[in-house]
Amino acid sequence: MNVVTRFAPSPTGFLHIGGARTALFNWLFARHHGGQFLLRIEDTDRKRSTSEAMDAILAGLRWLELDWYGDEFYQSRGIERHKATAQELLRDGKAYLCYCTPEELTEMRETARKNGRSMRYDGRWRDRDPADAPKGVDPVVRLKTPLDGVTIVDDQVQGPVCVENTQLDDMILLRSDGTPTYMHSVVVDDHDMGVTHIIRGDDHLTNAARQTQLFSAFGWEVPTFAHIPLIHGPDGKKLSKRHGALGVEAYRDMGYLPDALRNYLLRLGWSHDDEELISTEQAVSWFDLDAVGQSPSRMDFAKLESVNSHYIQQEDSAKLVELTIRRIVESQAAPVTLEAQGRILSGLVGLRQRAKTINELAEAAMIYVNRPVFPLDNAKAARLLENDGGTLVLDSAKLLITIDDWSEETIEAAVRKLAESKSLGFGKVAQPLRAALTGSNASPSIFEVMKALGKNETIARLNAVP
RNA sequence: GACCCCAUCGUCUAGUGGUUUAGGACACCGCCCUUUCAAGGCGGCAACACGGGUUCAAAUCCCGUUGGGGUCGCCA
Numbered sequence: 001m002n003v004v005t006r007f008a009p010s011p012t013g014f015l016h017i018g019g020a021r022t023a024l025f026n027w028l029f030a031r032h033h034g035g036q037f038l039l040r041i042e043d044t045d046r047k048r049s050t051s052e053a054m055d056a057i058l059a060g061l062r063w064l065e066l067d068w069y070g071d072e073f074y075q076s077r078g079i080e081r082h083k084a085t086a087q088e089l090l091r092d093g094k095a096y097l098c099y100c101t102p103e104e105l106t107e108m109r110e111t112a113r114k115n116g117r118s119m120r121y122d123g124r125w126r127d128r129d130p131a132d133a134p135k136g137v138d139p140v141v142r143l144k145t146p147l148d149g150v151t152i153v154d155d156q157v158q159g160p161v162c163v164e165n166t167q168l169d170d171m172i173l174l175r176s177d178g179t180p181t182y183m184h185s186v187v188v189d190d191h192d193m194g195v196t197h198i199i200r201g202d203d204h205l206t207n208a209a210r211q212t213q214l215f216s217a218f219g220w221e222v223p224t225f226a227h228i229p230l231i232h233g234p235d236g237k238k239l240s241k242r243h244g245a246l247g248v249e250a251y252r253d254m255g256y257l258p259d260a261l262r263n264y265l266l267r268l269g270w271s272h273d274d275e276e277l278i279s280t281e282q283a284v285s286w287f288d289l290d291a292v293g294q295s296p297s298r299m300d301f302a303k304l305e306s307v308n309s310h311y312i313q314q315e316d317s318a319k320l321v322e323l324t325i326r327r328i329v330e331s332q333a334a335p336v337t338l339e340a341q342g343r344i345l346s347g348l349v350g351l352r353q354r355a356k357t358i359n360e361l362a363e364a365a366m367i368y369v370n371r372p373v374f375p376l377d378n379a380k381a382a383r384l385l386e387n388d389g390g391t392l393v394l395d396s397a398k399l400l401i402t403i404d405d406w407s408e409e410t411i412e413a414a415v416r417k418l419a420e421s422k423s424l425g426f427g428k429v430a431q432p433l434r435a436a437l438t439g440s441n442a443s444p445s446i447f448e449v450m451k452a453l454g455k456n457e458t459i460a461r462l463n464a465v466p
Numbered sequence: 467g468a469c470c471c472c473a474u475c476g477u478c479u480a481g482u483g484g485u486u487u488a489g490g491a492c493a494c495c496g497c498c499c500u501u502u503c504a505a506g507g508c509g510g511c512a513a514c515a516c517g518g519g520u521u522c523a524a525a526u527c528c529c530g531u532u533g534g535g536g537u538c539g540c541c542a
Contacts, residue, residue: 010542045541075542102540109538116468120538140540158471167469167538175540182542206470206537229472229535236534264478267491271479274490293479295472296535303478303492313505354504364503380502415501430501442503 003035004196007061007068008075008186010042011053014247015060017299018201018231018239021265025228026199027066028266028287038193039068043076044185060248064258073193075185082180085188085218086141086173094217095173097139098125121169141174145213153208156197156226156289163209171210183207187214190223199226199289202296226289229269229296236298255327255357257315260308267307269293277310309356320352320361321345327362328369336369343368347452350444364443368452372439374466381435389432390465392422396433397462406455408447415447436465 005026009019030037039061043049061068089095100108100121109120126144133139146165153161173184180188190198198208205227215222233239251261263278270293272278272286312320321344325336336344344351344365355361376382385393399418403410419429434446437458443449450458 008542012542042542048541100540105540113467113538155471161470163470169538172540177540179540181540186542201536202471203536204542207542209470227471232535234477238535267478269478274480276478276491293472297479298477300477300492306492309505350504353506384502419501425501427501434502440502444503446501 001033001035002196003030003033004038004194005030005035005199006038006040006190006193006195007066008040008042008200009057010045010048011050011057012045012048013053014056014249016239016247017251017265019057020060020064020248020261021231021268022200022228023061023066024064024262024265025226025270025287025292026197027068028283029197029199029289030069031284032287035196036069037066038070038073038195040073040075040189040193042182042186043074044079044180044182046076056247056249063252064248064262073189075189078185078189078192079180081192082185082188083174083178086180086184089143089173089217090141093144095141095143096126096170097130097133098142098170098172099133099137099139100125101137123170126170138176138178140172140176142170142172143214143217145170145210151209151212153205153212153225155205155208156224157229157292158202158205158227158294161205161209163206165213168210168213171214173214183210184214187211187218187220191215191218191220195223197224197226199228202227202229226292228292229294231268232296232298234298234300236296239299255359255361256304256308257311257358260311261304263311264304264307268297268299277307305356312352312355312358312361315352317345317348321348323358324351324362324365327358328365331362332369340369343452343454343457347444347448350448354444367438367440367443367449371461371464372436374464376435376439378435378440380441381439384432384435384441385465389435392418392424392429392432393436393462393465396429397459400450400455400462401459403455406451408445408451411450412447433462436462 007019007023007026009015015023027037029035041054041057043054058072086095090097098121105121108122112120121142125139125142145168149165150162151165151168153163155161171183172181174180208225208227212222231239248261252258259280262280262283266278266283266287267276270287270291272291275282275286278286321341324344325341328336347365347368351361351364354364376385396415396418399414400411403414415429415433416426419426422429430446431441434443434449435441437443437446437449437453453461
């Protein structure tokens with residue numbers, strides 16, 4: 001089966017989470033079937049389209065590693081073609097000129113609503129003699145849609161959806177200024193681009209019926225539709241900014257990995273038995289429309305974090321260090337020395353195990369960037385150095401300075417021996433050391449920290465305790 | 467309001483008429499491990515919206531109710 005999918009965002013805002021999932025599903029579906037995934041920017045609304053939004057969408061897609069086939073299409077470049085096809089329909093008597101004023105339309109809408117009908121435009125110019133055309137009024141071009149019968153959208157996710165044709169009015173193809181509408185442009189473009197599968201949000205389901213009518217008017221084959229349920233906020237209501245209706249770059253800034261976000265989004269509304277952590281390769285081989293759920297799902301940051309932490313465990317060390325350092329530099333607006341970078345890499349095992357996001361990782365890694373400042377801000381840590389805590393730290397320093405083989409094992413053996421010699425529980429020694437070394441009462445293993453810090457820095461930090 | 471879609475633990479979901487005391491994951495709770503915090507291991511809590519049918523048998527099929535969502539622009 002030849003498969004061509006497309007993602008068609010309008011550049012009026014960033015690439016939000018729902019759009020990202022739509023793009024992912026299209027990408028996956030095309031990959032799975034060995035087809036092509038195309039990108040089309042729907043920029044026909046010049047007033048609302050911005051180049052910033054366009055850049056944000058492209059950057060978001062690239063960050064998510066959802067690459068599209070060939071160059072992206074710009075809908076605005078097809079305007080002449082869209083106009084021409086509408087004229088064809090007009091010539092063939094499948095469309096007509098309508099001279100209704102906006103006021104008339106508003107009135108019609110109100111009447112329709114009052115009478116409990118969904119049909120808005122009453123088709124008053126459908127069969128009217130063009131000679132009746134009022135002077136000085138620019139007409140719109142409307143499609144002559146079927147007056148009776150039903151239009152069936154055989155949706156791959158929702159199943160067959162039947163809409164009575166009496167519910168659908170004659171849609172506008174060309175505005176009175178001659179420019180094509182979205183409904184018209186989409187159909188022409190999808191046909192011209194050879195799109196075989198239209199996978200998009202559920203909010204377009206009712207559009208599918210209208211677009212089907214247009215495809216039929218042209219005598220074109222209707223693509224297969226698949227409307228995926230929308231993502232809602234944690235409360236089941238429409239996704240708001242507070243709930244995560246953010247651009248994907250915001251997710252990057254919150255410290256999520258693209259692989260993790262993709263995995264999370266994939267599982268939101270799609271499943272493969274009990275699989276939770278799914279690699280891209282597996283996703284490509286498993287993904288199909290029949291496993292897409294029919295009900296809307298809710299955004300769950302806790303689950304996203306959990307998935308993200310798994311990907312942080314799996315991420316390549318060098319890459320992880322790079323991301324961590326970049327984040328530190330961004331937030332501290334200060335460089336990280338090569339020495340500190342080496343320490344972070346050395347202590348990465350313990351750091352990554354405790355981090356759910358890159359941001360948490362960057363924060364935890366600060367113990368390798370800055371020395372603790374006394375008196376410590378952390379009250380619990382400060383308390384660990386009170387009484388004989390400070391003495392234990394200095395005793396440890398004296399002992400550790402004699403160690404030549406600076407390995408975790410040797411360091412641990414030495415510290416354990418010290419605790420034993422003083423008849424102290426191991427924790428009694430370890431906690432003050434932790435406070436002296438990291439300025440905190442919680443950190444990775446102190447032996448790992450000492451190893452990563454190196455002997456000189458370790459001794460220096462221990463001796464710095466007042 | 468009209469039309470369309472949806473309905474299994476708090477959340478994401480498995481389940482396609484009997485294999486189900488409804489499974490997994492996240493979250494939550496407890497225990498273990500333990501130098502702290504995590505991670506990990508073990509265990510626990512927790513759902514078929516409701517009402518009618520169909521059938522020997524229904525979470526699974528049908529109808530209705532309720533609830534949620536979407537659409538109703540010369541926006542996309």
